Amino acid sequence: MLITVTSHKGGVGKTTSAVHLAACLAQELGEGSVALVDTDPNGSALEWAARGEGGLPFPVVGADEEVDAEHVVFDSQGRLHGEDLAAAAEMSDYLVVPTTPDFLALNAVGRFLEDLDEAGECRYRVLLTMVPWYERLYCPGRAELEGAGVPTFAAWIQNRKVFQHAADAGVTVKEVNRKGAEAGWWDYTRVSRELLADLGLGPRRLRRESGRRAP
Template sequence: MIITIASFKGGVGKTTTAIHLCQYFATRRPKRRVVLADGDPNRTVLDWAESSPFDLPFTVADASEDLPAYEILVVDTPARTDPDELADLIENSTLLLIPTKVDIFDVRATLALADILRPHPDKYRILLTELPRGKRLLKAALELFKEKELEAFGSGIQHFTVYRDAAYEGVPVGRYSETGKRAMQDYEEIGSQIIKGWKDA
């Protein structure tokens, strides 16, 4: 399975999503070979992994080099993916995952790609991130995607400052604190849906 994570605006949680989905996939089945390929020229994930005191249950590799064997490969792409590359990403992935903040400007940036995404309903999902408490903005964004016939996860990732704190310590959020464990539940829910929906792809 190849999961490519792409974003069309910065600061939407692309790298955070890559790390925590890998954490979920690797800990859910400890013998599963999970690789996170860092395709960002800034080496964000590679630098984070190298400085982490935590023994990661997945392998972090440079996407530009030969990758180790894997059962699940998660690819963290460069920030602000070029829309012209979208078709290739869809074709070469089992699932293209698009984190999008619930902010209307981020939602509209994703809506603008509807004509490219719509023909491939089984190959991508939009993931709403940094959700405030309450369901109002989540429901409003999902309605906008539905109007454009775009596929999105029915749940999203809530805003927790513990993600920032855990990142400074080089630790996946679920291993950082009790609050981090609650935050990690959002990614566990998304990871579970991915395994159920794309396990035979």
């Protein structure tokens, strides 16, 4: 399964989402079955992995390296368009399109989805990221996207400082011992389960972490 995280804009949480979705998928589908490919010339995901020396539960490789994994998450640069976008759409089983909930970013998403329409067909959902903390029950932007018929993840990612701490330490928020870490991990877990359900891979709900045994 090939999943590409891409958008029209930089700084909307693509790399953070690619890293955390890869980690959630490794948890749901089995460690060793997932790899992340960094196709962004900035190499942010590669840098993230290098800071933590084995702190991520999956390998991160560059675009020209070989990958040996059943499931691959691609982290892309912003402003993918034209042939590059067409190639990404054709190659991927699924696109995750992160956006922040502000007006300018949502407009950019609109343009991106128009480009995507022309580029080819690929299943996708928009993921709202860095949603302000005071919007716990209501996610701004979601209603607008849904109203426009844009497939949007039901779960969204709250704005949490802990994501920056995780990047600094080269790990996911799951390994960070700070406020918001568990909630941040849970946000991405929910997104990964929606994604798996979309792809017919179903949620594996038995979570050993909860400490409860299956009856």
